[in-house]
Amino acid sequence: MTESALPIPDKKPRLSFRERLTRNPVVIKELRGRMRGNRAFVVLTAHLGLISLFAVLLYFAYTASSGNVYGPSSQIAGKVVFGGIVGIELLIVSFVAPAFTAGAISGERERQTYELLRTTLLPARSLVLGKLVSALSFVVLLLFAAIPLKSLAFLLGGVAPEEVAISLVILVATTMVSGAVGIFFSAIMRRTLGASVLTYVFALVFVLGLPLLMIVLIPAYQYFFYSYSSSPGPVLEAALIYGFGLLVAVNPLATAVFTEVFLIEDHSAFGRAYALSNGSAIPLPSPWIPYTLFCLFLSLVLVLVTIQIVKRKETS
Amino acid sequence: MTPIIEIKDLVKTYGKLTAVSGLSLQVQSGAIFGFVGPNGAGKTTTMRILTTLMAPTSGEAYVAGYSVIKNPRDVRRAIGYMPDFFGVYDDMTVWEYLDFFGACYEIPEAKRPAINQDLLELVDLAHRRDDRVEALSRGMKQRLALARTLAHDPQVLILDEPASGLDPRARIEIRELLVELARMGKTIFFSTHILADVAEICTDVGIVEAGKLVAVGKLEDMQRRLMPHRRIHVTLLDKLTEARAALAAVEGVAEVEVVEQVEGAGRARLVVEYAGDDAAVSAILAWLVAQGIPVVHFSEDVRDMEEVFMRATKGIVS
Numbered sequence: 001m002t003e004s005a006l007p008i009p010d011k012k013p014r015l016s017f018r019e020r021l022t023r024n025p026v027v028i029k030e031l032r033g034r035m036r037g038n039r040a041f042v043v044l045t046a047h048l049g050l051i052s053l054f055a056v057l058l059y060f061a062y063t064a065s066s067g068n069v070y071g072p073s074s075q076i077a078g079k080v081v082f083g084g085i086v087g088i089e090l091l092i093v094s095f096v097a098p099a100f101t102a103g104a105i106s107g108e109r110e111r112q113t114y115e116l117l118r119t120t121l122l123p124a125r126s127l128v129l130g131k132l133v134s135a136l137s138f139v140v141l142l143l144f145a146a147i148p149l150k151s152l153a154f155l156l157g158g159v160a161p162e163e164v165a166i167s168l169v170i171l172v173a174t175t176m177v178s179g180a181v182g183i184f185f186s187a188i189m190r191r192t193l194g195a196s197v198l199t200y201v202f203a204l205v206f207v208l209g210l211p212l213l214m215i216v217l218i219p220a221y222q223y224f225f226y227s228y229s230s231s232p233g234p235v236l237e238a239a240l241i242y243g244f245g246l247l248v249a250v251n252p253l254a255t256a257v258f259t260e261v262f263l264i265e266d267h268s269a270f271g272r273a274y275a276l277s278n279g280s281a282i283p284l285p286s287p288w289i290p291y292t293l294f295c296l297f298l299s300l301v302l303v304l305v306t307i308q309i310v311k312r313k314e315t316s
Numbered sequence: 317m318t319p320i321i322e323i324k325d326l327v328k329t330y331g332k333l334t335a336v337s338g339l340s341l342q343v344q345s346g347a348i349f350g351f352v353g354p355n356g357a358g359k360t361t362t363m364r365i366l367t368t369l370m371a372p373t374s375g376e377a378y379v380a381g382y383s384v385i386k387n388p389r390d391v392r393r394a395i396g397y398m399p400d401f402f403g404v405y406d407d408m409t410v411w412e413y414l415d416f417f418g419a420c421y422e423i424p425e426a427k428r429p430a431i432n433q434d435l436l437e438l439v440d441l442a443h444r445r446d447d448r449v450e451a452l453s454r455g456m457k458q459r460l461a462l463a464r465t466l467a468h469d470p471q472v473l474i475l476d477e478p479a480s481g482l483d484p485r486a487r488i489e490i491r492e493l494l495v496e497l498a499r500m501g502k503t504i505f506f507s508t509h510i511l512a513d514v515a516e517i518c519t520d521v522g523i524v525e526a527g528k529l530v531a532v533g534k535l536e537d538m539q540r541r542l543m544p545h546r547r548i549h550v551t552l553l554d555k556l557t558e559a560r561a562a563l564a565a566v567e568g569v570a571e572v573e574v575v576e577q578v579e580g581a582g583r584a585r586l587v588v589e590y591a592g593d594d595a596a597v598s599a600i601l602a603w604l605v606a607q608g609i610p611v612v613h614f615s616e617d618v619r620d621m622e623e624v625f626m627r628a629t630k631g632i633v634s
Contacts, residue, residue, distance in 0.1 A: 121468075
C-alpha cells in the first residue's frame with residue numbers, strides 16, 4: 001500500500017504572522033493559564049512594590065547625602081532614581097524572563113504532554129514561538145506597568161523622554177534575549193532544573209560577567225592610551241575604540257551606562273563623532289543601537305536553532 | 317478490503333537491544349484490534365512508530381495509506397493517539413483542555429464549541445466541563461483523553477493500555493466506549509494486558525513477543541489454530557467403563573480423563589480432548605446416548621484468551 005486512501009486535505013488559507021500568533025493555541029493556552037487566578041496579580045504587585053521600594057530608598061539615600069533636593073541637585077536626584085529603576089529592572093528581566101521560558105519545552109516533557117502535542121498537527125515553530133511570545137508578553141507587561149514609576153523622575157527633572165524610550169528598548173531587547181536563551185536550554189535539556197541552571201549561568205555572565213571584566217579592561221585601556229609617549233596609529237586606535245564599543249554593546253548594564261554618557265556629554269540619542277588623537281573623527285553609534293541589534297540577532301538565531309532542535313527530536 | 321494500518325518488516329533497535337524485530341501486520345478498516353504481549357514485547361515501540369513519535373530503524377508502516385516516515389503530518393491527521401499516561405496541564409478546565417487540542421488539530425475556532433460539546437456528551441463528561449482537569453478521577457481523565465483523541469474525527473484510534481489502572485466500573489465504561497466508537501466507524505488499535513477485554517470486544521488479535529508477531533487473526537481462528545483440541549466435560553450417572561470404550565472408538569478423540577468418580581456409586585465426570593467441529597461434537601453426544609450411556613451433563617469448555625496467550629507466547633522478553 002503506497003497510495004493514500006484519503007482525499008488530500010484542504011489547503012489552509014495563508015495567514016499573516018500576526019494572525020498566526022494570535023491564533024496560536026499555545027499562546028492562548030499559556031496566557032490564559034498565566035493570567036488566571038491571583039498569581040499574575042501577585043507577581044505584578046510584587047514587581048511594582050519592589051521597584052517602588054527601591055526608588056524610595058534611592059531617593060532618600062540621595063537626599064540624605066546631598067541635603068537639599070530643591071535646586072540644581074534635584075535633577076541629579078531624578079537621574080539617580082531613574083537610573084536605579086532601570087538598573088533593577090534590567091536585573092529583574094534578565095532573571096525573570098528565563099524563569100518563564102526555561103521550563104517551556106522541558107516542562108511539557110515532565111508533564112508528559114510533549115508527546116500528546118507531537119502527535120497533533122501543531123508545528124514545532126508554533127510550539128516554540130507560542131511559548132516564547134506568551135512568556136515574553138508577561139515580562140513586557142511588567143516593564144510597561146513600571147513606566148509610570150520611571151516617569152516619577154520627571155517630577156524631579158533631569159530625565160528626558162528619549163531616555164525613558166531608550167531604556168524601554170534596552171529592557172525589551174534584554175527580555176527577548178533572556179527568554180530566547182531560556183527556551184533554547186529548555187529544548188536541549190531533558191529536565192527543567194538543568195535548563196534553569198544553564199539559563200541562569202548565562203544570565204549571570206550576560207549581565208554581570210562583562211562589568212566585572214571591564215573593571216580589569218578599563219584600567220588596561222587607560223594604561224594603553226595614556227602611558228605610552230607615542231599614541232597608537234589611527235587604525236589601531238579606531239579598532240580599539242570599536243572593540244571596546246562592541247564589548248559594551250553585548251552587555252545590558254554597560255549599554256545603559258554608556259548610552260547615558262552619550263546623552264549627557266553630547267545630548268545625542270543616536271551617536272556622536274569621536275575624535276582620534278591625530279585629529280580625525282570616527283562615527284560612534286550610541287551603544288543601545290548595536291545592543292538592540294545584537295539582542296535581536298541572538299534571539300533570532302536561538303529561536304531558529306530551538307525550532308530545529310524540536311523538529312529533529314520529532315523525527316528521531 | 318483495504319487495510320487501514322499496514323506494517324511491513326518493521327525493525328527498531330536501541331543500540332544492541334532489538335525492541336521490534338521484523339514485525340509485519342495488517343489491520344482492516346473498522347476492526348477493533350487488540351495488540352497483546354508481555355511487558356517489553358515491543359507493543360509501545362510499535363505504537364510510537366505508528367503515531368510518528370519514533371522513526372523505525374528499518375521497514376515501513378502506513379496508516380490510512382500514508383507512510384509514517386514520508387507523510388507524518390497526514391498520518392497525524394488520520395490518527396487519534398492515547399498514550400499509557402495522562403498528560404495534565406495545571407489550571408485548565410475540561411472544556412479548555414479539549415478546545416486547546418482541537419486548536420492544535422487546526423479545527424476552526426467557530427466549529428470547536430459544538431465539537432467539544434458533542435465529545436463531552438459522548439464520554440459523559442458534559443456536566444464536568446468547567447471543572448479543572450486535575451480534579452477529575454482517573455476514569456474520567458481516561459474518558460477525557462479518549463475525547464481528546466476524537467477531536468479531529470480521525471479514522472484510526474491508537475490507544476496504549478486504555479484501561480490500565482482503572483477500577484472495574486471505569487474499565488467497563490471505557491470498553492463500552494470503544495465498542496461505541498467502532499460502531500461509529502472508527503478503527504481501534506489498542507494494546508492491553510487485560511485479556512478479558514480482548515476476548516470481550518476485539519474483532520482481531522495480534523500477539524507480540526520479543527519484538528515479533530507470534531500470532532494474529534480472529535480470536536476464534538487463533539483458538540482453533542493454537543488449541544486444536546476442544547475440551548468436553550461429560551458427567552455420567554453410570555457405565556463409566558462402557559463410556560470410556562465408546563469414546564475411545566470415536567475418531568478425533570485424543571484423550572479421555574476421569575476427573576471425578578463417586579465411591580460406591582456409578583456417577584463420574586470425564587474430560588474428553590477432541591479435535592473436530594461443532595457437528596462432530598453433537599455426534600459424540602448422540603453416539604453416547606445411542607450406546608445407552610446415561611449422560612446427565614455434556615458441555616464444551618470455553619477456552620479463554622489467557623490460554624490462547626499462554627500457548628502463543630513462550631515467556632521471552634526482548
